[in-house]
Amino acid sequence: MPTSEFALIDRYFAAQRRQRPDVALGIGDDCALLIPPTGQHLAVTIDTLVADVHFFANADPANLGHKALAVNLSDLAAMGATPAWATLALTLPAADENWLQEFCRGLFTLANRYDVQLIGGDTTHGSTMVITLQAHGFTPPGLALRRTGAQPEDGIYVTGTPGDAGLALAAAFGNVVIAPEYRDYFQQRLERPEPRITQGLALRGIASAAIDISDGLAQDLGHILECSGVGARLDVERLPLSPALAASLDREAAWRTALVSGDDYELCFTVSPDRAALLTAVAAAWDCRCTGIGVITGEPGLQLCRADGSTFPLEQSGYDHFG
Numbered sequence: 001m002p003t004s005e006f007a008l009i010d011r012y013f014a015a016q017r018r019q020r021p022d023v024a025l026g027i028g029d030d031c032a033l034l035i036p037p038t039g040q041h042l043a044v045t046i047d048t049l050v051a052d053v054h055f056f057a058n059a060d061p062a063n064l065g066h067k068a069l070a071v072n073l074s075d076l077a078a079m080g081a082t083p084a085w086a087t088l089a090l091t092l093p094a095a096d097e098n099w100l101q102e103f104c105r106g107l108f109t110l111a112n113r114y115d116v117q118l119i120g121g122d123t124t125h126g127s128t129m130v131i132t133l134q135a136h137g138f139t140p141p142g143l144a145l146r147r148t149g150a151q152p153e154d155g156i157y158v159t160g161t162p163g164d165a166g167l168a169l170a171a172a173f174g175n176v177v178i179a180p181e182y183r184d185y186f187q188q189r190l191e192r193p194e195p196r197i198t199q200g201l202a203l204r205g206i207a208s209a210a211i212d213i214s215d216g217l218a219q220d221l222g223h224i225l226e227c228s229g230v231g232a233r234l235d236v237e238r239l240p241l242s243p244a245l246a247a248s249l250d251r252e253a254a255w256r257t258a259l260v261s262g263d264d265y266e267l268c269f270t271v272s273p274d275r276a277a278l279l280t281a282v283a284a285a286w287d288c289r290c291t292g293i294g295v296i297t298g299e300p301g302l303q304l305c306r307a308d309g310s311t312f313p314l315e316q317s318g319y320d321h322f323g
Helices: 006-015 059-080 097-113 162-171 180-190 196-201 217-228 243-248 251-260 274-285
Strands: 023-025 042-051 082-092 117-126 130-139 155-159 208-214 230-234 267-272 290-297 302-305
Touching: 006 117, 006 196, 042 059, 059 097, 059 130, 059 196, 059 208, 082 196, 097 117, 130 196, 130 217, 155 274, 162 180, 162 243, 162 251, 180 243, 196 274, 208 217, 217 230, 217 251, 217 267, 217 302, 243 251, 243 302, 267 274
Parallel strands: 082 117, 230 302
Antiparallel strands: 042 130, 082 130, 155 267, 155 290, 208 267, 230 290
């Protein structure tokens, strides 16, 4: 068992394999020294995960290490940024050696996939486990994806199958029963989200606006609408449901789950009609679905419609951290 904060850092965090050439000095001093690439914008994001708020305190530590980084990489993906560096602040009730080893395994396995180097952070003792991770990436000037560019007649698209993580969470609270053959799938979708880095980079110069789905598709799409000063009409029957979700809920409950559930970390984005063919071409190589679900309108507000034109009611739009 490490006997001090410094021994803990040296053993579990400083001895990582990933060493990027743009890191002049990494873990071990008061600050990291970095070499940002010439002519690139630096994209920075940060997320905090609190035990029994954002994850169960007894969650698998390897999954937790993966997710702590994945949620930040998802933000970089939504901006079309190439990942580079990360910092980590951990508040731990105890320095459990087995927990730390597994947490780092999950964290660094994902970091190595996307060439991310951990360059520093902090460890403290506290009564509640808190994981704060900051990620840094690069975008060429003028090519970052933002929430402000959606225009009337742009198509609205989403990657993957929203709603899966939300159903897993509902099952964890006993609000729904999942068939045994789907449990591993849903748990994987909740605990090990896949950041859509490949998709975000491919959308540079194609998407007019983008956001990642962390608080629910309807709510996060609403942020694009508000920032762009537009509205949207979304066809709920075009929502891409996974076979597992479609088999677990009736049709309207599945639509609601796909619209309001957080923790999906898929991308929602808009594309002008003249670039739709280009999107189709690049999306053909993706390892996830890309589905058109609606259109941007000039009239403010989000309209949810069935195929017959009738309105689909939605009482809740998504997760509220203070709700």
